[in-house]
Amino acid sequence: MGEHYFAERPGAASRRRAxxxxxxxxxxxxxxxxxxxSPDRVDAGTRILLETVPAPPxxxxxxxxxxxxxxxALTMARRSPQASVWGVDVNxxxxxxxxxxxxxxxxxxxxxxxxxxxxxxxxxxAIWSNPPIRIGKPALHDLLLVWLPRLVPGGLAHLVVQKxxxxxxxxxxxxxxxxxxxxxxxxxxxxxxxxxxxADARTEGHAR
Numbered sequence: 001m002g003e004h005y006f007a008e009r010p011g012a013a014s015r016r017r018a019x020x021x022x023x024x025x026x027x028x029x030x031x032x033x034x035x036x037x038s039p040d041r042v043d044a045g046t047r048i049l050l051e052t053v054p055a056p057p058x059x060x061x062x063x064x065x066x067x068x069x070x071x072x073a074l075t076m077a078r079r080s081p082q083a084s085v086w087g088v089d090v091n092x093x094x095x096x097x098x099x100x101x102x103x104x105x106x107x108x109x110x111x112x113x114x115x116x117x118x119x120x121x122x123x124x125x126a127i128w129s130n131p132p133i134r135i136g137k138p139a140l141h142d143l144l145l146v147w148l149p150r151l152v153p154g155g156l157a158h159l160v161v162q163k164x165x166x167x168x169x170x171x172x173x174x175x176x177x178x179x180x181x182x183x184x185x186x187x188x189x190x191x192x193x194x195x196x197x198x199a200d201a202r203t204e205g206h207a208r
Contacts, residue, residue, distance in 0.1 A: 014093075017050040021071050023050055026078050030069055030101045036094040037068045037132075045190050046071055049160040051194050053128060056080045060125030063088070065147050067112060070098035072128050077102070077110040083125075085110040088118050093159045123150050127157035127195075133165045140175065148179055151197035158184075159193045167191035 014033050018097040030115040032039040038046070049072065056062050060083055064073035077085040087098055087110065094106045106166040122198050127147060128195030133140060148157055157179075161167035167183075171193055174181040178198045 016097075018064050021047075021050075021075070023075070028071065028076065028078070028101070028105055030071060030074070030075055031097055031104070032069050035092055036091055036097070037066075037130075039069075042071050043130060044188060045160040045162065047152055048157065048185075048187050048190045049128065049130060049192060050075050052184075053158045056128070057083060057125040059083050059085060061122055063122075063124040063127045063129075063147070063150075065127055065129035066142075067098055068094045070101045070110075070112070071128065073098065073110050073112070074102060074105055076105055076126075076128060077107040078105075081109060083109060086122065086124075087112040087117065088115045090115050095192070108157050123152045123155075125152055127151060127155070129157065130160050133161060136168070140170075140206070144174070145177070147172075149198060149200075150194060151195075153197055155197045157195040159195065161191050161193060163189045163191055167193065 016031055017039070018029055018031050019031060019041050027033060037043065053199045058080050062076050062080060062083050062085045064085065064087040066182055067073045067089045070087055073087035075084050089095055093115065095112045095114060102110050131143070151157060161170055171181050171183060174195055177199060180196040182194050183191050184194045
């Protein structure tokens with residue numbers, strides 16, 4: 001395609017539509033648009049992640065890394081109404097829609113921002129992500145090395161990655177970086193990786 005969904009300002013002409021996220025515990029109707037990830041439906045990987053992960057922590061700061069128009073962040077916010085949920089992305093159009101979707105869903109415990117406009121002092125009890133694999137390994141590794149160290153001690157990240165897009169090699173790389181990582185589910189060629197905070201998270205978590 002001529003332009004990737006991870007452009008900050010998508011050039012594709014706007015053409016909004018609505019999609020439904022239906023899970024056993026919730027139903028969200030979400031507005032989407034061209035120029036962002038999976039605008040025609042909730043991506044299969046995202047759905048599998050949300051159907052598979054353990055419940056998010058009931059309190060604390062929770063992160064959706066690469067939030068798009070918000071399905072993961074809004075699910076976290078609905079499941080943990082006492083938590084503060086953060087969604088970050090590089091795509092301004094997606095951020096604006098995610099904010100609108102949160103308002104339409106009546107969820108006031110979630111905030112969205114561009115990646116480089118997020119408070120660097122925040123530390124997260126959980127990170128959920130359908131990460132942007134197609135940005136390439138070096139950029140993906142750099143992204144994860146910025147955000148995974150911000151897990152609090154005992155915090156967990158859950159990532160959904162397609163097998164043929166390198167889930168097994170990503171698991172090995174995360175372990176090599178000091179983030180204990182295991183596969184906790186596998187469905188329809190998708191892997192759910194559970195990533196634990198590094199052993200030095202206690203030191204980093206007190207850097208606020």
